[in-house]
Amino acid sequence: xxxxxxxxxxxxxxxxxxxxxxxxxxxxxxxxxxxxxxxxxxxxxxxxxxxxxxxxxxxxxxxxxxxxxxxxxxxxxxxxxxxxxxxxxxxxxxxxxxxxxxxxxxxxxxxxxxxxxxxxxxxxxxxxxxxxxxxxxxxxxxxxxxxxxxxxxxxxxxxxxxxxxxxxxxxxxxxxxxxxxxxxxxxxxxxxxxxxxxxxxxxxxxxxxxxxxxxxxxxxxxxxxxxxxxxxxxxxxxxxxxxxxxxxxxxxxxxxxxxxxxxxxxxxxxxxxxxxxxxxxxxxxxxxxxxxxxxxxxxxxxxxxxxxxxxxxxxxxxxxxxxxxxxxxxxxxxxxxxxxxxxxxxxxxxxxxxxxxxxxxxxxxxxxxxxxxxxxxxxxxxxxxxxxxxxxxxxxxxxxxxxxxxxxxxxxxxxxxxxxxxxxxxxxxxxxxxxxxxxxxxxxxxxxxxxxxxxxxxxxxxxxxxxxxxxxxxxxxxxxxxxxxxxxxxxxxxxxxxxxxxxxxxxxxxxxxxxxxxxxxxxxxxxxxxxxxxxxxxxxxxxxxxxxxxxxxxxxxxxxxxxxxxxxxxxxxxxxxxxxxxxxxxxxxx
Numbered sequence: 001x002x003x004x005x006x007x008x009x010x011x012x013x014x015x016x017x018x019x020x021x022x023x024x025x026x027x028x029x030x031x032x033x034x035x036x037x038x039x040x041x042x043x044x045x046x047x048x049x050x051x052x053x054x055x056x057x058x059x060x061x062x063x064x065x066x067x068x069x070x071x072x073x074x075x076x077x078x079x080x081x082x083x084x085x086x087x088x089x090x091x092x093x094x095x096x097x098x099x100x101x102x103x104x105x106x107x108x109x110x111x112x113x114x115x116x117x118x119x120x121x122x123x124x125x126x127x128x129x130x131x132x133x134x135x136x137x138x139x140x141x142x143x144x145x146x147x148x149x150x151x152x153x154x155x156x157x158x159x160x161x162x163x164x165x166x167x168x169x170x171x172x173x174x175x176x177x178x179x180x181x182x183x184x185x186x187x188x189x190x191x192x193x194x195x196x197x198x199x200x201x202x203x204x205x206x207x208x209x210x211x212x213x214x215x216x217x218x219x220x221x222x223x224x225x226x227x228x229x230x231x232x233x234x235x236x237x238x239x240x241x242x243x244x245x246x247x248x249x250x251x252x253x254x255x256x257x258x259x260x261x262x263x264x265x266x267x268x269x270x271x272x273x274x275x276x277x278x279x280x281x282x283x284x285x286x287x288x289x290x291x292x293x294x295x296x297x298x299x300x301x302x303x304x305x306x307x308x309x310x311x312x313x314x315x316x317x318x319x320x321x322x323x324x325x326x327x328x329x330x331x332x333x334x335x336x337x338x339x340x341x342x343x344x345x346x347x348x349x350x351x352x353x354x355x356x357x358x359x360x361x362x363x364x365x366x367x368x369x370x371x372x373x374x375x376x377x378x379x380x381x382x383x384x385x386x387x388x389x390x391x392x393x394x395x396x397x398x399x400x401x402x403x404x405x406x407x408x409x410x411x412x413x414x415x416x417x418x419x420x421x422x423x424x425x426x427x428x429x430x431x432x433x434x435x436x437x438x439x440x441x442x443x444x445x446x447x448x449x450x451x452x453x454x455x456x457x458x459x460x461x462x463x464x465x466x467x468x469x470x471x472x473x474x475x476x477x478x479x480x481x482x483x484x485x486x487x488x489x490x491x492x493x494x495x496x497x498x499x500x501x502x503x504x505x506x507x508x509x510x511x512x513x514x515x516x517x518x519x520x521x522x523x524x525x526x527x528x529x530x531x532x533x534x535x536x537x538x539x540x541x542x543x544x545x546x547x548x549x550x551x552x553x554x555x556x557x558x559x560x561x562x563x564x565x566x567x568x569x570x571x572x573x574x575x576x577x578x579x580x581x582x583x584x585x586x587x588x589x590x
Contacts, residue, residue, distance in 0.1 A: 004117055007132025011037040013116040015138045022105045022142050024174055029102035034116045034134070041091040044122030048131050049082040049099055050115040052106055052140065065098040066091075073097065085122075107174040108445055108453035109144040111273055113137045128265075147171065147178035147208070150185065150236030152227045153288045156252035156465075156494060158243045160220055166212040167288040168227045168236065170202065175452040177208040177286060183229040187212060190226050192219030192243065209286055217243045222494070222523045222550050239492035240523035240549070250467035250484065253476065254492060255291035255323070256283060256448040257464050258342060258375065258394060258440035263296040263305050264329075267443065274446035276312035284322045287449025289463075291323035291476050295342045298354040299332040306352040314348040319472045328352060330372075335361055339380035339423070342394075344371045346477055362386050371480065375442065376402025377411055379423030385433050391481050395425055395581060396439035396462040396489060398454045403581065404537065409489075412457050426537045429567050429584065436483025436505050436583035437569070438464035439490075451490070462489050465580075467503070482506075483583045491578035494523040497570045499585045504569070507586035516557040516568075516587060523550045524574050532571045536562055545575075561589040 017030035034047055041047065064073055064084065072088035084097060091097070106112075117131035124130030147170035155164050170181035186199035195216040202210055217223050225238040242252075260267040261276045274282070276294040283292035294309055301309070306328075313324040327344040330353070335341070338358040346369035353364050358381070365372070372389040374380045377399030395403050400411035402419075404426040411419060421427055428435060439462025441451035451461025466485040468475035479485055483505025486495055497504045498519040510516065520531055520543075528545030533555060541555045557568075565588045572580040 004128045004131055004133050005126060006135050007118060007126070009037045009039055010118045010120060010132050011035055011116070011134050013114065013134050013137050015114050015140070017140065020138075020140055022140055023145050024105050024107050024109050024142050024172070024176060025145065026105050027103070028105055029100070030140075031098050031100050032114055032116070033096050033098045036091045036093055036095045038093050039120050040093055040095070041086050041118065042121045043086055043088070043090050045090070045118070045120045046083055046085040046122065047097060048117040048119075049084070050113075050117075051080050051082060051101060052112050052142070053080060053103055063100070065096075065100070067096040068092070071095070105142050106453070107176075108447075109142050109176040109179075110445060112140045112142060113273065114140060144176035144178045144180065144208070145172035145174065147181040147183065147232065147234060148173050150227045150229060150234045152225060152236040152238040153492065154215075154225055154238045154241050156239065156241055156254070156492060157248060158217055158223070158241045159247050160217060160243055160245050162247075163214045163216050166215050166225055166227070166238065168210055168212065169286070170208045170234070175450065177450075179207040181208045183232045183234065185210070185227050185229050187215070188226050188228060189217070189223065190237065191223040192217050192221055194218060194223070194225070217241075219243070220245050237525070239525050240494050242494060242523075250469060250479075251471070252494070253290035253466050253468055253471055255289050255293075255464050255466070255476070256440050256444065256461070257291075257293045257344075257373065257438060258295050258329070258397065258442050259283075259292060259448045260296055260329075260443050261294055261446065263301055263309070265297065265300045267296075267446075272446045276309050277315070279446060279448055280312060280316035280322075280324060282446070283448040284316065287447070289322075289449045290471055292448050293325050293327045293342075293344060295327045295329045297331045298328045298352060301328060301352055301354070303352065310348040317473065319470075321471065323471060323473055323476045325473065325477075326350065330358075330361055334358075338384055339374055340378055341372050341374045341380075344373065345369065346473060358384050362389055365389055371477070373438070375440070376423075376425065377442070379419040380428075382422070382428040382431065382433060385428065387434070390435060392436040392438050392483055392485060392583070393425055393428075394440050394487075395437045396487050396579075397442035398451050398457045398459045398461045399442060400457070400459055401579075401581075408579075409459055412459070430537065432565065434483075434507065434584070434586060436480070436485050437487045437581050438480070438485050439487035439581075440464060449490075460490050462487055463492070465492075465495070486580055486582045488580040489578050491525045491574065491580070493525060493572055493574070493578065493580040494521070495570065495572060495580050495582055496521040497582040497585065499568060499587060502585055504583040504585055507565075507588065509588045509590050511590050512561070518555045518557060518568065520555070520570055521552045522570075522572050522580070524572070525578065527575045529573045529575045532573075533568060534571060535568050536566055561587075564589055
């Protein structure tokens, strides 16, 4: 639920701008004018202008105009808001206040509501922030720039002779999908033999995205596809796929488990207008994800919006094509002091929980098919861990990586305001808590799978990779529950990790003194810099990649056991800084 309500007779807002379609990153200017309604604005009352930038202190250097010369205006700034308090003489109906705004457009392509909110009497009497929104605000469309590259995604698991699809997206210099792209693209295989379709000219209705169908690999191995536009000099190498002669028991699927819509108040305040349905449409049709979950903040969700969230998940769930779950982020005050957690339901008929402590929430989930996934940017109280609900942890998002205080990329300072060593994942693992690893965006500004533009972080959002028997709710749920999953910083890196035949997420017993044969196979989206095996929180082996795209090796750990149960996981680092972290394997010494 929006934290602010629309007001009655509290004025109107208009803009004077040359073109409502502004190219991302370009310099532009506009005048935003508030016109007072029948009640005017009293002395001590104030106006709040929401501006399309978080660098408010660098903006609004031009004077603020008021049609009433006897009214004095006091300015203050916070977040992406400009506050104007009326002094001297009140504003009467028809009086205007104009803000002259000139700066570079945001780098994310989205529709922006130029909102003005009012506190007409200075008493902060409105629910939420104390301000009422002015109705029917004008909008600006921040549109993508020209294409500078192609991005190509293919399934991570394929079978010789079995057709699959290739999705090609044109992207601008800020990673927006270049919706105006009209180039001709052809596909090539840069590894094994493949049957490929004819070249394709992008059309206006493609909006910068096209899916090629009927591609077939004729040889097994690690294969890749490259998309080429010779006319514009663009290309894009795909993620790797493991092509096999027979269909494997487990296929690799990709998803974003932590996305916010306009229902979340902070998302709405940041200019996000997309609904849960629009988020699912983007995830499936644009970013080419296999699964996605909308997780709005529970204190912002009304019962009607919870039903909307559930209905969107139900509507967009399509077995064998796209998987969704009804979910919410548990951030109400009593629970948030223990860290942020997302709650996921297997079915779309379960209740919203927005009251009680973390223990209360866990108790209400008992007996239901539910899963809780903590995330790390503000720290987790691991003393409250419930193994019947918490099977995996979101170790990375655009806030950084929460495995340990020293794991790169580190949690950004703004986000780690409450973190101490006891809040990180290594602490939980050292205590014997068994959780698998995933990553996600956390926000994505309504673009699941494409989290590049969060203004408070220099990191992009991540993705969750799961090895599942099927692309169904049953399959994805079972894979997460059994920790057969891993985290990446968005790159679709292939990663396999086994110890003595046991895969990531498993716990097994080994006789004392018996060697641990650690198998690692990884294929990158670009050259791999290094692969590290971590045992009980420290690196025990590093394999350098050089220029290699693919690395396979077996390392034998002959060291004595350091504890009754040792945990191992693998970290992959590419030369471009992209990373992957496997879920752990736990070895119990008998």
